Amino acid sequence: MTDVKRAELIFICLMLLNGFVATLNCTSPTPESLFSSLEKNLFPKKLLRPVKSFSSPTNITIGITVVGILGVDEKSQSLTTVLWQVLEWDIEGLSWDEEECGTKRVSVPREKLWVPDIHISEFMDEDKSPNTPYVYLLNTGHVYDDKPVRMVSSCRLVIYNFPFDIQNCTLTFGSYLHFATDIRMIQGPTSEEILQESQDVLVTNGEWELIGISVAPSTLSLDVGSYSEIRYHIILRRRPVLYVVNLLIPSCFLITVDLFSFLLPPHSVDRSSFKMTLILGYTVFLLIMNDLLPVTGDTTPFINVFFSISLALMVASLLETVFITNIQYSSSRYSAMPHWLNVLVLRYLAVVVCLPRTKKSNRKTFFHDSSNREPPQNSGITNISAFHLQSVSGDTPPAKPNPTLSMPALDELRKLSRDLLAIRLQMDKHFQGSKTSEDWQMVGLVIDRFLFGLYIVFLGVSFITIICIWTLSNS
Template sequence: MREVKTAGLIFICFSLLQGFAAALNCSSPTPESLFEALERELFQKKLLRPVKSFSDTMIISMHATVVGVLGVNEKAQSLTIFIWQVLEWDIQGFSWDEKECGTKRVSVPRENLWVPDILISEFMDEDKSPNAPYVYLYNTGHVYDDKPIRVISTCRLGIYTFPFDIQNCSLTFGSYLHVAEDILLVQSATAAEVIEESREVMQTKGEWELLNIEITTTILNIVHGNYSDITYYIILRRRPVLYVVNLLIPSCFLITLDLFSFLLPPQSVDRSSFKMTLILGYTVFLLIMNDLLPVTGNTTPLINVFFSLSLALMVASLLETVFITNIQFSSSHYSAVPNWLSILVLRYLAIVVCLPPKKKSNRITVSLPSARAMNASIVSDLHSIPDHTPPMKPPPEPALDELRKLSRDLVAIRLQVDKHFLGSKTSQEWQMIGTVIDRLLFGLYIVFISVSFVSIVCLWTLSNSYES
């Protein structure tokens, strides 16, 4: 009697361990018969992990296909992406005969089967994916689960090289509760196959381009145990055409226009008003296009540095114009040019900016004698006349007064004309210094713009380089 009880206990334990070891028996090859058998033999055990023993590890193969990149939020540091997730596993010991049950494959409701709790660790919002209520069940016990997932995940976005940036966002698939001894994830497709399939089924052709997908399989060691994970690295590249056309090209046009405004002569054209108009126009342009720029507090994009540098150069050129204009029009009120400044600017810097020193004028200035000298000359001429010539009477006194007045007026007119057209020597030196400094700053402006823009382009190029 004791031996019969022991044999019964062994049979019960063996039945529990076998779990799904029995083949499915169908009374007829009809759907009703198959589902009655499934309801009797399989659906009632949906709470159990479908293995023969608790110590057995269930191997789940998976792969994900990227269907579309819906958006990237730089401020929230998040990525919105649409994928197809495929999970496959086997129910150990479960099968049915294809001829006896009438089919090789059948779709069954997901809630009637044990489904692994495979989740994405980077999820940061409620899962609003479309509902996929069915999975495929094969006669060999193989389960095929394919469902779409709309993922809003965290992603550390680097926008320093915006709009030529490349983002690398990760999606980590793994069991939320089961350790690696219970569930082991394996990748069913290579990274090359996944990227090729993703490019074929890609639906969105918007701002982002799928550059590459890298896959790694890891065992994560945590306090509670080891967890099996598969990490997908989604590498995206932004299409920069929109930002180049709307931001960079207009900015380059305005800075080029400000550069060539140095060719306007400050003594005859109000160059400062022209530059002020450019600054106002550039400020309005930045305000209008501000919505296209990324907003984040982590790093400052290089394009913001580019715009700030362009605006700073425009302001600096305006200040230079004000300085040169003041020299050109107020030099007559200045004191004499210091000797060291005259030597430094007119002798050395003038050669650097290819401005030869001003040649001396060949015009001869004739000085008119004073009225007293004219009268003395007239009297001496009268005394020098020989005696045999008839004596000439000196002009009357009123005529001499008129000649004196005429002489003073002519001298005053000559001095005013010379002062107006030629200017004083001090004023000429200051104006020449202003011309040399204007040309020198124009050259420095060109060099600074060239070096700055080349440096920014090099930084964009080096930071944007990626080898797939």
């Protein structure tokens, strides 16, 4: 056994001195002849890295093409893609004559050759890539390994600008075991070529759009040594049309309806019931559309802030309506308005909201109670009234009126006059209202108009701010 091991070591040393593989000789230009030479000179050495000296690194040229973007999971912070991965390297010392062996390249089983252990550092699921059992071997010793890769990789997703967000996911290719002194990663196509080819062959047209790819070599340094890597940055942009149509536009419609509900008069329409219906409808809308919103524990999407502000505005609008309705319907039970409130609201704030104070009627009703006084005996009004009453009754008026006969008629007239005056006072109080009640109702109208203006201003500022933030974030 010792002699056998010594012979193997001598053979390996000779191969290292003369090259990893000598030039192949084919007896005829047939596949059988070529594979017989490969079986004899190359395939038995598949366990060795194909270099003349162990101090020489193997250069692995890598190139990728993004074929499909299957999805982005915000909750697990992962990206699922399908790539075409191309690896190229040289087997030092291997060559054959194209005319002698009958071909320039040949496909050989992958397990017959040494294949570098290239992996993706962000890989976070089992390998579900299709099996490709063959690689191309050229007559110059160049190996061309092209295979599809379906991978689930980790990606730090920033969804603050959802649904107008842009994600930058990294794919790092490098050897899992070999140090940079053994395997050195070489960049293949440029980032512009990769992007152009990926956009030409991209077969998915889903939620995400590929807008950029950048590539740069990097080195991972550890205590035991350094690893050569190639890092790709895949830049994706979400297509926001679905979320704008299903989330933002309906929300804006409900906010607009709530805004115009201020035009409903609170004293004649139950505005609070209308606003409560809007709030319930908006809550149901958010519950139904909750599945479209991203779920993550890192940052809160700005669209959630938008929905919270919209709901808060609706609730504030409802509280304002309750307050104004209470003033309108309970003004008759309030005490006299303080002077400072009268001046602040009815004199200054009413001018700001363009709601001038209505002028009151100057008509006054006076009641003079003369029940305790006896009318003069020879009053002209008494004589006329008695005469008039007797004329109406059809009796012939006497030549000289009798005061004793006219007193009951005068008492009835005085009683009727008092009743009419009381009815008139009650009607005036009903239609004109007391001064205190009118002032409080005017305060309610002025405050309602003022809060309506504040609602419009705050709503406009909020929407402009949200649009600016989304625009600046995307730019």
